Amino acid sequence: SQQGEEDPQALSIQEGENATMNCSYKTSINNLQWYRQNSGRGLVHLILIRSNEREKHSGRLRVTLDTSKKSSSLLITASRAADTASYFCATDERTTDSWGKLQFGAGTQVVVTP
Amino acid sequence: GAGVSQSPSNKVTEKGKDVELRCDPISGHTALYWYRQSLGQGLEFLIYFQGNSAPDKSGLPSDRFSAERTGGSVSTLTIQRTQQEDSAVYLCASSQSRTGGFLPLHFGNGTRLTVT
Numbered sequence: 001s002q003q004g005e006e007d008p009q010a011l012s013i014q015e016g017e018n019a020t021m022n023c024s025y026k027t028s029i030n031n032l033q034w035y036r037q038n039s040g041r042g043l044v045h046l047i048l049i050r051s052n053e054r055e056k057h058s059g060r061l062r063v064t065l066d067t068s069k070k071s072s073s074l075l076i077t078a079s080r081a082a083d084t085a086s087y088f089c090a091t092d093e094r095t096t097d098s099w100g101k102l103q104f105g106a107g108t109q110v111v112v113t114p
Numbered sequence: 115g116a117g118v119s120q121s122p123s124n125k126v127t128e129k130g131k132d133v134e135l136r137c138d139p140i141s142g143h144t145a146l147y148w149y150r151q152s153l154g155q156g157l158e159f160l161i162y163f164q165g166n167s168a169p170d171k172s173g174l175p176s177d178r179f180s181a182e183r184t185g186g187s188v189s190t191l192t193i194q195r196t197q198q199e200d201s202a203v204y205l206c207a208s209s210q211s212r213t214g215g216f217l218p219l220h221f222g223n224g225t226r227l228t229v230t
Contacts, residue, residue: 004156033218042118042205042221043157088156102219104149104157 004032004089004105012111019076021108023089024069030092032065034074037086037107046074046087079112086110116140118222120206126228127196135191135225139208146189147219148181149205157205163189196229203227 007022023032031050035043049056049065049072056063062075076083086107093103119138127133139146148160159173163183174180178196183189193200203226207219 035219040223042207042223043219044221045218048218090157102147103159106154106156 120222137206143208
C-alpha cells in the first residue's frame with residue numbers, strides 16, 4: 001500500500017513560475033524524501049528532511065515538513081523547462097524493525113513550458 | 115563510478131512464461147531494493163536485501179515472484195508463469211548500509227516488462 005499521497009496529480013506552469021506540490025502520509029516517520037523521475041528513467045533523490053526538521057533548502061528547492069499534520073510540501077522556485085518531470089515523496093516509516101520501509105506516493109507530474 | 119544497472123531494459127513475454135530481471139547495484143552498496151511501477155502509478159515495494167539476506171519479502175505479490183542476491187552484489191527477480199497484470203516497470207535501487215540513519219536510494223532505469 002502507498003503511504004504518501006501527492007497533490008496535485010498534475011501541474012502545468014510556465015518557466016520562471018514557482019511550482020508547489022504537497023504530500024500527505026499516514027504513519028509516524030523517521031524522515032521524508034523527495035525524488036524526481038524523468039520519463040523512462042529511474043528516480044533521482046532530491047532532498048531528505050528528518051522528522052525533527054521543519055524546513056530544508058537545496059538550491060531552488062524548498063521542503064517543509066509538518067509532522068502534526070503529517071504533511072510535506074516541495075517548492076521549486078523559478079522553474080525551468082528542464083524541471084519537467086514527475087516528483088514523488090517517500091516516507092521512511094518508524095517501525096520496530098531495524099530499517100524503515102520507504103513508501104512512495106503516486107507522484108505529481110510537473111510540466112514547465114518555455 | 116557506474117550507477118545501478120538493470121537488464122534487460124525491455125522485455126516482452128508471452129503469458130505463462132518465466133522471466134528473469136537482473137540488477138547490478140553500485141559497488142559497495144549492501145542494501146538493494148526492488149520496486150514495481152505501473153503506468154502512471156507510484157512505486158510498489160517488492161523486496162529488500164541487506165547483503166544476501168532478505169529481511170522483508172512482504173511486498174512480493176504472489177508466490178510466483180522470487181528474488182535472490184548472490185555475493186552481496188547482483189540480484190535477480192524471477193517471475194514464474196507471468197500474467198498480464200505483471201506488466202509494469204520493475205525498478206531496482208541500492209544504498210549504502212543503513213547505520214545511524216537512512217541513506218538515499220540510487221535507482222536504475224528499470225526493466226519494462228510487457229506480458230502479452
